[in-house]
Amino acid sequence: MADTAVSFVLDQIYQLVKEEGSLLKGLGNDFSDIKHELENIKAFLKDAHRRAGDEGEDNNEGIKTWVKQVREVSFCIEDVIDEYIMDVAPRVNHHPPCIASLQKIAHQIKTLKSRHRIASEIKDIKSEVQGIKERSERYFQSSSEDGESSNRRGAKDFKWGDPRMAAHFIEETEVVGFELPRDELIGCLIKGTNQRSLISVVGMGGLGKTTLAKHVFNNQLVKKHFHCRSFITVSQSYTVRGLLIDMIQKFCKDANEPIPKGLHEMDDNTLITEVRQYLQTKRYLVLFDDVWKENFSDDIEHALPNNKEGSRIIITTRMMPVAEYFKKSAAVHVHQLQHLSPNKAWELFCKKAFRFEPTEQCPTDLEDMSQEIVQKCGGLPLAIVSIGGLLSTKEKTMFEWRNVCQNLRMELERNAHLTSITKILSLSYDDLPHNLKSCMLYFGIYPEDYSINRKRLTRQWMAEGFVKNEKTRPMEEVAEEYLTQLIHRSLIQVSRVGFDGKVKSCQVHDLMREVIIRKMKELSFCHLMQEDDELDTVGITRRFSIASCSNNVLRSISKLGIRAIYVFSKSELPKDFVGRLSSKFKLLKVLDFQSTLLNYVPNNLGNLFHLRYLNLSHTKVEVLPRSIGKLLNLETLDLRQTHVHVLPREINNLTKLRLLPVYYRKYEGQYSMLNFTIGVKMHKGIGCLKSLQKLYFLEAEHGGLDLMQELKMLKQLRKLGIRQVKTEYANALSSAIGEMTHLESLNVGAKAENEIIDLNFVSTPPHLRVLNLKARVTKFPEWIPKLNYLVKLRIGLFNLEQDPLDSLKDLPNLLRLNMWDDAYVGESLHFKRGGFPRLKELDLTRLSKLSSISIDEGALLRLEHFRFKDNPQMKVVPHDLKHLKSLQFLGFADMPAELVESIDPAKGGQDHSVIKHIPLVLIRQNVGPKFHDYELRPIPT
Known part of the structure; x- marks a missing residue:
């Protein structure tokens, strides 16, 4: 993290010297000197982090102190730079030259005191940085020798006490929950193709990858099937040469053959040839355990011949890219190891916690507490074994059990039984590149x-500056790639996936979160504020995560370096909470109040000049102050599900604003397609928001045709939602959308059901992926079937008399189709053979005249979810549903009683056979006036 802090500060200094050099007035040289010193210090940091974490280092405490000093001085430099930009650097103005010159002189006089203060601080920092550099020589003079010794290592030999060693010596009788994956992997090894192939076991640290692979490797069927086997522990540090020597020695030992002479004296080519010749006529099995390097296959590819004898390679890894990289040279079977099921987790816990009890059974009085402890382990075998082992040494009393359960975080740090958990889980974090370490720590901020x-x-992440700005693609894509890397490294668990396969939400394993919180504390990354926690007792920190608020929560006035505050409290916030926050933490970049009871934003919000991210979504806020126009660095303003329906005119000053989601959905009432969502009114001048990429939902009626003209200037828009559109706006809106060449999502709603909105484009938006049109049309838009990138289409109120499916069936990437509210007013729909080749979700809602559906065999081959809602004339279930072999879910909401009864076996439903192949069939019925007032009833299949 110190290297991250230094890198970040170096970037800031570079930009400051480049852009504000003429304004530094003597400070420029000092900034440049600090920059050069930090560049030298940065060179030591990678080795410093490695050695600080090496328990064998005698001086590691001194190294840790040195790293801490580097981090803290980096924070100080960042603070000075941000204070300079906020207090000293003049704002952009558009006055005539003579007035601008006078204003510049007045500004310099006004900021004279700030300049002197900053100059003094810079001098002090410069001296401190030089001292830190000098002290570095004390700890790093032996770095080159360490580097040379590490380069001589081959396959990784574990040190005594390495917690990973235990997985190599677990008895078969101690293994729980691996029966199915064991049998699957054995089948992959001894059956199938004669071509050389690879089996990869992927999963997070502590999940039991080595344990599983070792028992498969030692299985008697596997031993008999292969002529020779080799088990190699790779880990992070290895050389190819040492690995090959180790491999052939183990092959020979397994086959009871003599080891070739002179292995250590062979050059690299001779060594590879020796291995290949030895394996050329053999059916071999090699297991590479704990692989971290993505292109590892390149290192061993030439030594392992594809001799068509049915040879196999197994790797265990925490990183999916390692497995995927092998695909260029071999057939790959990836087994993603899952967490233990609750039953298996309980079985394993009892084996460990009560192993010295006669029955290995949990006493009745400890059962509830034990279940709670097992739940905290989250199906992670390492945690279950370690905590179970600890509890086996304790008295079997409620007091002892509760003490461990309630103090698990402290026990993880100090208890010898549990240190293996933190060590093994920390390896994945320690292996991250510095930019991903900051991103990973963010998961500790959330509850x-x-x-x-x-x-x-x-x-x-983007607001914090963690995401690299690449000119060739949007920062959102880069940030999502970072998240994907963390997922592929088995650090993050995916909670919810969208219909298009994109991650919707994610979380971190509870024990991994404990490791992260420990790291956050060590690195001054974030302080977790609990009830009655006084800021006066908090050391240096850059962020606050506030779980509960008291009246004293912002008492301290000394924490001026805070960069981000996140509030998760569900209770009433103290009066004027935001006002005091805005006056004391002026260097804030991130402010997040999502889903809190915040109901007021004060006028002094404009103090937060550096603010980049402001999240007020799902709060009770109704009005934004005019001072928001002073937040010239704001990039994200999230106002979803608030009662902000008019934005102040000053919002148009925010030329860096990129994301503006603002709307309110009325879940408390009955659904109405055109009035379910309330958007926002904006004043003339929104054309100044040239950085805007996402804007939804905009009220078109407020501004009318003038607003349509201004939309033309927003050429960077990727997502636009606009409602209350009138017929006379259609041409102007079409023209404006035609200028948005980056547009990926478009949502257009008419003011009333009788408004006709025919959008006609000179050229179709080339990158459009999501389209939502709610308005009458004179004919089906001819440009929709040309949207080759379209993945989601929702149409409503079209009143089409001809079946539109013929026009849509060949869309190559369409995954989701919704036809709502009389989008089609015919009686029947026909899904033709070969149509909709990739469609996964289909929704037909409130089509008042639809009475029948026919589906050809070979249509909708990938359909997984099919929903019908409030189609009053459809009284017979479509019999062609039996053709949909991929269907996983079928839903009927507010449908005629005849249809529902016909598929319900409890009521003698004659058409139950039509749906019996579908795993889940649900009947939904409204029971009240509100959007969420309904009951669900499954139909047995």
């Missing part, structure tokens, strides 16, 4: 068991 929205998380 335990919190399902974290992908967009919210990645936007926070």
Whole structure:
């Protein structure tokens, strides 16, 4: 993290010297000197982090102290730079030259005191940085020798006490929950093709990958099937040469053959040839355990011949890219190892916690507490074994059990039985590149068991400056790639996936979160504020995560370096909470109040000049102050599900604003397609928001044709939602959308059901992926079937008399289709053979005249979810549903009683056979006036 802090500060200094050099007035040289010193210090940091974590280092405490000093001085430099930009650097103005010159002189006089203060601070920092550099020589003079010794290592030999060693010596009788994956892997090894192939076991640390692979490797059927076998522990540090020597020695030992002479004296080519010749006529099995390097297959590819004898390679890894990289040279079977089921987790816990009891059974009085402990382990075998082992040494009393359960975080740090958990889980974090370490630490900011929205998380990363700005693609894509890397490294668990396969939300395993919280504390990354926690007792930190608020929560005035505050409290916030926050933490970049009871934003919000991310979504806020126009660095303003329906005119000053989601959905009432969502009114001048990429929902009626003209200037828009559109706006809106060449999502709603909105484009939006049109049309839009990238289409109120499916059936990437509210007013729909080749979800809602559906064999081959809602004329279930072999879910909501009864076996339903192949069939019935007032009833299949 210190290297991250230094890198971040170096970038800031570079930009400051480049952009504000003429304004530094003597400070420029000092900034440059600090920059050069930090560049030298940065070179030591990678080795410093490695050695600080090496328990064998005699001076590691000194190294840790040095790293801490580097981090803290980096924080100080960042603070000074941000204070300079906020207090000293003049704002952009558009006055005539003579007035601008006078204003510049007045500004310099006004900021003279701030300049002197900053100059003094810079001098002090420069001196401190030089001292830190000098002290570094004390700890790193032997770095080159360490590097040379590490380069001589081959396959990794574990040190005594390495917690990973235990997995190599677990008895078969101690293994629980691996029966199915064991049999699957054995089948992959001894059956199938004669071509060389690879089996990869992928999963997070502590999941039992080595245990599983070792028992498969030693299985008697496997031993008999292969001529020779070799088990190699790879780990992070290895050389190819040492690995090959180790491999052939173990092959020879397994086959009871003599080891070739002179292995250590062979050059690399001779060594590879020796291995290949030895294996050329053999059916071999090699297991590479704990692989971290993505292109590992390149290192061993030439030594392992594809001799068509049915040879196999097994790898265990925490990183999916390692497995995928092998695909260029071999057939790969990936087994993603899952967490233990609750039953198996309980079985394993009892084996460990009560192993010295006669029955290995949990006493009745400890059962509830034991279940709670097992639940905390989250199906992670390492945690269950370690905590069960600890409890086996304790008295079997409620007091002892509760003490461990309630103090698990402290026990993980200090108890010898549990240190293996933190060590093994920390390996994955320690292996991350520095930019991903900061992203990973963010998961500790959120409360335990919190399902974290992908967009919210990645936007926070961007606001913090963790995401590299690449000119060739949007920052959102880069941020999502970071998240994908963390998922592929088995650090993050996916909670929810959208219909298009994209991650919707994610979370971190509870024990991994404990490791992260420990890291956050060590690195001054974030302080978790609990009830009655006084800020006066908090050391240096960059962020606050506030789980509960008291009147004293912002008492401290010394924490000026805070960069982000997140509030998760569900209770009433103290009066003027945001006002005091805005006056004391002026360097804030991230401020998140999502789903709190915040109901007021004060006028002094404009103090937060550096603010980049402001999340007020799902709060009770109704009005934004005019001072929001002073937040010139704001990039994200999230106002979803608030009662903000008019934005102040000053919002148009925010030329860096990129994301503006603002709407309110009326879940408390009955659904109405055109009035379910309330958007926002904006004043003339929104054309100044040239950085805007997402804007939804905009009220078109407020601004009318003038607003349509201004939309033309928003050429960076990727997502646009606009409602209350009138017929006379259609041409102007079409023209504006035609200028948005990056547009990926478009949502257009008419003011009333009789408004005709025919959108006609000179050229179709080339990248459109999501389209939602709610308005009458004179004919089906001819440009929709040309949207080759379209994945989601929702149409409503079209009043089409001809079946539109013929026009849509060949869309190559369409995954989701919704036809709602008389989009089609015919009586029948026909899904033709070969149509909709990739469609996964289909929804037909409130089509008032639809009475029948026919589905050809070979149509809708990938359909998984099919929903019908409130189609009053459809009284017979479509018999062609039996053709849909991929269907996983069928839903009927507010459908005629005749149809429901016909598929219900409890009521003698004659058409039950039509749906019996579908795993889940649900009947939904409204029971009240509100959107969520309904009951669900499954139909047995």
